Amino acid sequence: MSVSPVELRRHGAISLVTIDHPPVNALSAAVVAGLRAAVDAFADDAASRALVIGCAGRTFVAGADIAEFALPSFSAAPLNELLARIEALEKIVVATMHGYAFGGGLELALACHHRVATRETQFAFPEVSLGLIPGSLGTQRLPRLVGAARALDLITTGRRIDATAALDAHLIDGVHDGAPLAHGIDVAQALVAAHATPRRTRALASDAGGLPPAFFVEARARASPAYPAHAAAVDAVAASALPFAEGERVEAAAFEALRRSPQARALQHLFFARRRAGRVPGLDPAARARTVRTVGIVGGGTMGRGIAMSFLNAGIPVTLVESTRDAMERAAAGIRDTYAGSVARGKLAADDAERRAALLRVETDDAALADRDLVIEAVYEDLPLKERVLARLGRTCKPGATIASNTSTLDLDVLARATDRPADVVGMHFFSPAHVMRLLEIVRGAATAPDVLLTAIDVARTLGKLPVVAGVCYGFIGNRMLEPYLRETEFLLLEGATPDAIDTAMEAFGMAMGPCRMLDMAGIDVGANVVMAQQVAGRLPADPAYRVVVRRLFDAGRLGQKSGAGYYRYEGRRATPDPAVPALIGELARNLGVAQRTAIDGSEIVERLLFPLVNEGARILEEGIASRASDLDVVWTAGYGFPDYRGGPMLHADTLGLAQLVGGLAAYGRARGDAFGYWTPSNLLVRLAQMNRPLASWEAGS
Numbered sequence: 001m002s003v004s005p006v007e008l009r010r011h012g013a014i015s016l017v018t019i020d021h022p023p024v025n026a027l028s029a030a031v032v033a034g035l036r037a038a039v040d041a042f043a044d045d046a047a048s049r050a051l052v053i054g055c056a057g058r059t060f061v062a063g064a065d066i067a068e069f070a071l072p073s074f075s076a077a078p079l080n081e082l083l084a085r086i087e088a089l090e091k092i093v094v095a096t097m098h099g100y101a102f103g104g105g106l107e108l109a110l111a112c113h114h115r116v117a118t119r120e121t122q123f124a125f126p127e128v129s130l131g132l133i134p135g136s137l138g139t140q141r142l143p144r145l146v147g148a149a150r151a152l153d154l155i156t157t158g159r160r161i162d163a164t165a166a167l168d169a170h171l172i173d174g175v176h177d178g179a180p181l182a183h184g185i186d187v188a189q190a191l192v193a194a195h196a197t198p199r200r201t202r203a204l205a206s207d208a209g210g211l212p213p214a215f216f217v218e219a220r221a222r223a224s225p226a227y228p229a230h231a232a233a234v235d236a237v238a239a240s241a242l243p244f245a246e247g248e249r250v251e252a253a254a255f256e257a258l259r260r261s262p263q264a265r266a267l268q269h270l271f272f273a274r275r276r277a278g279r280v281p282g283l284d285p286a287a288r289a290r291t292v293r294t295v296g297i298v299g300g301g302t303m304g305r306g307i308a309m310s311f312l313n314a315g316i317p318v319t320l321v322e323s324t325r326d327a328m329e330r331a332a333a334g335i336r337d338t339y340a341g342s343v344a345r346g347k348l349a350a351d352d353a354e355r356r357a358a359l360l361r362v363e364t365d366d367a368a369l370a371d372r373d374l375v376i377e378a379v380y381e382d383l384p385l386k387e388r389v390l391a392r393l394g395r396t397c398k399p400g401a402t403i404a405s406n407t408s409t410l411d412l413d414v415l416a417r418a419t420d421r422p423a424d425v426v427g428m429h430f431f432s433p434a435h436v437m438r439l440l441e442i443v444r445g446a447a448t449a450p451d452v453l454l455t456a457i458d459v460a461r462t463l464g465k466l467p468v469v470a471g472v473c474y475g476f477i478g479n480r481m482l483e484p485y486l487r488e489t490e491f492l493l494l495e496g497a498t499p500d501a502i503d504t505a506m507e508a509f510g511m512a513m514g515p516c517r518m519l520d521m522a523g524i525d526v527g528a529n530v531v532m533a534q535q536v537a538g539r540l541p542a543d544p545a546y547r548v549v550v551r552r553l554f555d556a557g558r559l560g561q562k563s564g565a566g567y568y569r570y571e572g573r574r575a576t577p578d579p580a581v582p583a584l585i586g587e588l589a590r591n592l593g594v595a596q597r598t599a600i601d602g603s604e605i606v607e608r609l610l611f612p613l614v615n616e617g618a619r620i621l622e623e624g625i626a627s628r629a630s631d632l633d634v635v636w637t638a639g640y641g642f643p644d645y646r647g648g649p650m651l652h653a654d655t656l657g658l659a660q661l662v663g664g665l666a667a668y669g670r671a672r673g674d675a676f677g678y679w680t681p682s683n684l685l686v687r688l689a690q691m692n693r694p695l696a697s698w699e700a701g702s
C-alpha cells in the first residue's frame with residue numbers, strides 16, 4: 001500500500017492527480033516527490049491525453065510547508081524543477097482549485113496550462129508576511145499572466161483576492177460552482193476535444209519592460225527598509241522583463257538572501273509563536289472547552305463596550321448589565337455610535353451594523369445573566385466593588401457557566417474566591433480598544449478548572465483574537481514587562497533626555513509609538529493611578545525617584561491627549577514638544593539630586609528601555625507565569641507595538657546575544673548603581689548566556 005500523499009488515477013483519456021495531505025495540502029518534500037512520480041507516469045502513459053491536478057479535503061495547496069523551508073537545508077530546487085517539468089509537458093495540464101491557492105500552491109497552478117477554480121477560492125502570495133518573496137517562480141510567472149503592476153501589488157501586500165477578481169485579472173481561466181475534481185476532468189476533456197495545445201506561462205511576455213521607468217524606481221523607494229522582502233519583490237517583478245531564465249536567477253538569489261535574513265527569521269518565529277500561543281502544556285488531555293453560545297458582560301464602560309462588540313461582531317448575543325438605567329443607555333448608545341461611525345467611514349455595511357446591534361440586550365439587573373454561558377465583568381478597577389460583583393455572579397450564574405474578569409491589576413485568585421466557585425473563574429484581559437486589539441491575555445488562577453481555561457482560549461479564537469495564557473502576578477505578561485520600560489523612560493527624562501528624544505529613539509528602533517506618546521494616548525491619569533495604587537499597596541521600591549514624572553504631570557493636570565497636554569502639547573492628535581515639560585522635569589531632578597546631561601544618545605535610550613524589559617520577561621518565565629518565551633513575543637508584538645520584523649523582545653535578545661545582554665545589564669548596574677535590583681540579571685538569562693542557548697525558544701521544562 002502506498003503512503004504517498006499523491007494519487008494518480010485515469011478517467012478515460014484524462015489522468016487525475018489528487019494531493020491528499022491534511023490539513024492544508026502543503027507542499028512538503030513528500031508531496032513534491034509524489035507529484036514528480038505522478039507527472040512522470042502521466043508523461044509515459046500514451047493513452048492519457050491530459051492531466052488534472054487537484055486536491056482532496058477543504059482546500060487546494062495552501063502553501064509550502066513553512067516548517068520545512070525554515071530549515072537551513074531547504075532548497076526550492078526540487079519544486080522549481082517539478083514546475084518546469086509540468087510546464088514543459090506536451091500534453092495539457094489543468095489546475096483545479098478550491099479553498100485557498102496560496103504561495104507555493106498558486107505557483108503550482110501558475111505552472112499549469114489552464115486554471116479553474118470554484119467561486120469561493122481565494123488566491124494570495126503571503127510570503128512577505130514571512131519575510132520572503134515567492135521562491136518558485138511566482139515573481140516571474142504572475143506578471144506574465146496578470147501584468148507587472150498587479151503582480152507587484154499582490155506580492156508586496158500579500159492581499160487575498162477571490163475567484164471573480166482572479167478571473168478578471170486573467171490569473172485563472174474559469175470559475176464554477178461544481179465539484180473541483182469532476183469539473184477539472186470536464187475542462188480537460190473539453191480542451192482535448194478542442195485540440196488545445198499547452199499555453200505555457202513562461203512563454204508569455206511580461207509587460208514589466210513597457211511600464212514607465214519611474215514605476216519600479218518609485219516602488220522601490222516606497223519599500224520599507226525594515227522589510228527587505230518588499231524591495232526584493234520589486235526587483236524580482238522588474239526582472240520579469242528579462243528572459244525567463246535570467247528572471248529566475250534574480251528571484252532565486254533574492255529568495256535565498258531573504259531566507260537567511262534576520263527579518264525572515266523574526267517573522268517566521270512569530271508565525272509559529274502565534275500558533276503555539278494558547279496551547280497549554282500539562283493540561284488534562286480529556287478536558288474540553290465548554291460551549292459558549294451566549295455571553296453576559298457586567299460594566300459598559302470603555303472596556304465593557306469594546307468586549308461586547310467583539311462578541312457581537314462574531315455573531316454571539318450579548319446581555320450587558322450596567323449599574324443604572326442611565327449608564328445602561330449610554331453604553332447601548334456608545335456601541336450604536338461606534339457602529340454608525342464604521343458605517344459612515346465605509347468600513348461596515350449598514351445591514352451588518354444593524355444585525356450586530358440587534359444581538360445586544362442591555363439590563364440593570366444581574367438576574368438577566370442567569371442563563372448565560374460566559375459572563376465577563378468589566379466594572380471599575382476597584383477590589384471591594386469587583387468582589388461584590390463577583391460574589392453576586394457566583395450566586396446568579398448557572399452551574400457550568402464560565403465567569404471571567406477583565407481586571408488589569410487585581411489578584412485573580414482573590415476575585416475567584418469571592419464567587420465561591422473559583423474553579424469556574426478565569427481572567428480575560430482584553431486590550432483597549434477591545435473590539436480592535438487582537439491580543440487577549442488569558443489569566444489562569446490557582447483554582448481555574450482546565451475546561452474553564454480551555455473555554456477562555458476557545459472563545460478568544462472564536463473572536464479572532466490571539467490568546468496567550470499567563471499566571472497570576474501583578475501586570476500579567478504585558479504590563480509587567482512594561483513597568484521597567486516606563487521606569488527607565490522616566491529615569492532618562494530625569495537625566496535630561498526629552499520626551500521627543502526618547503520617542504524618536506524607540507520609534508527608530510521600530511516601536512509603533514514611543515513610550516511618552518503612548519502614555520499621552522492612554523492617559524497620564526491612567527498611568528499615574530497605577531503607580532499610586534502600587535504605592536498604597538506598598539509595592540513600590542524605596543526609591544524616591546521611582547515614576548515621579550508621571551505623577552508630577554498628573555498633579556499638574558496634564559492628562560495627555562485628552563486634556564491637550566501631557567508629555568507633549570496637542571492640537572487635536574498632533575503632538576508638539578512643550579518646553580514646560582523639560583522645565584518641570586528639571587525641577588524634579590534638582591529636588592531629587594539627579595544630575596542632568598545634555599546629550600543622551602539613541603543607543604543608550606534603546607538599551608536602557610529594552611534590557612530591563614527582556615530581563616523582566618526572563619523573570620516571568622522563571623516564575624512560571626508564562627510557559628514559553630515565544631508567548632512574550634506574541635504579547636509584545638500584538639499588544640505593545642514591538643516591531644514584528646525583530647520578532648519580539650525575546651528573539652531580539654537572542655539577536656543581540658544573551659552574553660552581551662547580561663554584560664550590558666551588569667554595566668548599567670555599575671554605572672547607575674543597583675540599590676533596587678533594577679539591573680540584576682535574572683538567573684535564567686545568566687544560565688542561558690553561559691550555556692550559549694537561545695532565549696526565544698525556551699519552554700517550561702526544556
Ligand SMILES: NC(=O)c1ccc[n+]([C@@H]2O[C@H](COP(=O)([O-])OP(=O)(O)OC[C@H]3O[C@@H](n4cnc5c(N)ncnc54)[C@H](O)[C@@H]3O)[C@@H](O)[C@H]2O)c1
Nearest residue numbers: 299300301302303304322323378379380381406407408432
Ligand atoms: N481601559 C483600559 O485600557 C483597560 C484595559 C484592560 C483592562 N481594563 C480593565 O477593565 C475594567 C473596566 O475598565 P474601563 O476602562 O472599561 O472602565 P470604565 O470606567 O470605562 O467603565 C467601568 C464601567 O463599570 C460600570 N459599573 C460600575 N459598577 C458597576 C456595577 N456594580 N454593575 C454594573 N456596572 C458597573 C460603570 O458604570 C462604568 O460604565 C477594569 O477592571 C480595568 O482595569 C481596562
